[in-house]
Amino acid sequence: MSPLFGRRAGLRWLHLLLGGALLMPYFLVGTVIVGLYRPDTDVFTSPTAQLTAFACALPMAAVTALLPLARPLSASAARALCGLPPDRPLAEGPARTGQARIRSAAWFTLHLGLGGILGGATLALVPFAGGLMVLPFFTAVRDSPVFRLPAALDGPWAPVLAPVAGLAMLLALAGCATAAGAVLARRAPVLLGPTPDDRLAAAERRAADLAVRNRLARELHDSVGHALSAVTLQAGAARRVLDSDPAFVREALTAIEATTRRTVGELDAVLGLLREGEDQGYDEDGPHRPTLDALDGLLAHCGIPVVCVKRGDPGSIPPAVSREAYRIVQEGLSNALRHGGSGTRADLRITADAGGVEITMDSPLPGRRAVTRPGGGRGLRGIAERAALLGGTADWGPDADGVWRLAVRLPPHRPGQEHR
Known part of the structure; x- marks a missing residue:
């Protein structure tokens, strides 16, 4: 019954x-x-x-x-x-x-x-x-x-x-x-x-949410990951010469302080985007993220000596492209620091003109294979994703000159914004 x-x-x-x-x-x-x-x-x-x-x-x-x-x-x-x-x-x-x-x-x-x-x-x-x-x-x-x-x-x-x-x-x-x-x-x-339209709309919402999460993950990886790599190597170098070279230790501690202060500000900005995203969504063109105008501060405390040559006017680049270029440089430096250690160096060339932005970074090939962190290996992939989102290209690998070369080209405008 x-x-x-x-x-x-x-x-x-x-x-x-x-x-x-x-x-x-x-x-x-x-x-x-x-x-x-x-x-x-x-x-x-x-x-x-x-x-x-x-x-x-x-x-x-x-x-x-x-x-x-x-x-x-x-x-x-x-x-x-x-x-x-x-x-x-x-x-x-x-x-x-x-x-x-x-x-x-x-x-x-x-x-x-x-x-x-x-x-x-x-x-x-x-x-x-x-x-x-x-x-x-x-x-x-x-x-x-x-x-x-x-x-x-x-x-x-x-x-x-x-x-x-x-x-x-x-x-x-x-x-x-x-x-x-x-x-x-x-x-x-x-x-x-x-209905099929409902399924399509749901798939588009999931894709948009996934894009936002990936975007925020890249922001955290490039800002916080770079800072932690630099701070770790600077602290290790300072520990080794703590008794023999106090001046170097003071310089390393100053760099650590500046790096952490800058990174805390960037982390607050990313977390602010997360909080705003609950009601307004993630604004990838928001004013919270650094551009190429802030590159000098990054190079001064990145943990390795950098020779930077700039051509053109980075200020003429649209803010969205300039922000992505800053993150690409940051991740490139983090990658050079991670693989080459505090004793390595980098040669950076940035060309900004009406044709877009070209970034070339050379660093010595590491003498030994870098230790792979659990869940690591996303830095270069993140660079490629940033370049692809702007309609640009990214290449990397050993060069004939015996250096590791990262070459990125970004167009002057994001796709779909040429006539805006």
């Missing part, structure tokens, strides 16, 4: 009764329409008039279900009461497209149609079946014309047949409710599930 009277069957029956209750306003309007065209008919007692009013109510319900908010309301009720399989999720949010609205209207009409039939049957049959089941035990019920059995059945077997007939009615009603609930449960994922 669990399929007929279990918890899931009860919830689906309740869902059908909810559909019948929602149908009542439309049904009453239908009775008014029928009454206007058939004034000589009692619409509340005539089965034909009732069926006509029911037929008028369903199209009105379908029209109102075209409203965008009809889908989330219907989906919430179906999710809570229909016992849907977990692998068939329903759509979230209002119906924005014509296809989604038509599906929502079809579901609403189906729900109210089946609910109206089962609701009416429940209101009529349950009291009548209950009366039949107690008919042999109460004289008032037995003498009532409402529960009088047909003449063919009114005999010595009436006290036995009446309870059996009442129980059969209840079982038939429960079976119909179970079947109707199963129909709704099967159709809910089809009519209230995500």
Whole structure:
């Protein structure tokens, strides 16, 4: 009996009764329409008039279900009461497209149609079946014309047949409710599930969120990762000459202080972007990130000696391109420091003109393979991603001159902004 009277069957029956209750306003309007065209008919007692009013109510319900908010309301009720399989999720949010609205209207009409039939049957049959089941035990019920059995059945077997007939009615009603609930449960994922447009919109949102996370991860890697590499090597060098070269130690501590202070400011800016992103999204063109104008401070405390040659005017480069160029230089220095140690050096050449920005960085090839950190190895890949996002190119590797060369070219504008 669990399929007929279990918890899931009860919830689906309740869902059908909810559909019948929602149908009542439309049904009453239908009775008014029928009454206007058939004034000589009692619409509340005539089965034909009732069926006509029911037929008028369903199209009105379908029209109102075209409203965008009809889908989330219907989906919430179906999710809570229909016992849907977990692998068939329903759509979230209002119906924005014509296809989604038509599906929502079809579901609403189906729900109210089946609910109206089962609701009416429940209101009529349950009291009548209950009366039949107690008919042999109460004289008032037995003498009532409402529960009088047909003449063919009114005999010595009436006290036995009446309870059996009442129980059969209840079982038939429960079976119909179970079947109707199963129909709704099967159709809910089809009519209230995500449409192809909904899936595309969800995929675009996930892609946008992933792009933001990757962007923030690159910011943290390039700023904090570079600072930690520089500070670690400077602190190690200072420890080794602590007693023999106090002047170098003071210089190293000064560089560590400047590096950490600058990095804390950059970290605060990135965390501020995260907090703002909860309401406004991540603004990758925001004013919080350093540009090529701040390059001198980076080179002064990067942990290795750098010979920098600048050509052109970096200030003429758009801020978005200049910010990415700064991060690329920062990661290039971090990579040279990580692989070559504090004793290495770097030759940096930056050309900024109307054709864009060209960055070339040479550093001696390391004498030994650098230790790979767990989860490391993202620096050069991050440089390539930054360049690709701007429509530029990035190449690296050993050069014929016996140095490790990083060469990056960035266009003067981001893709799609040439004519803005």
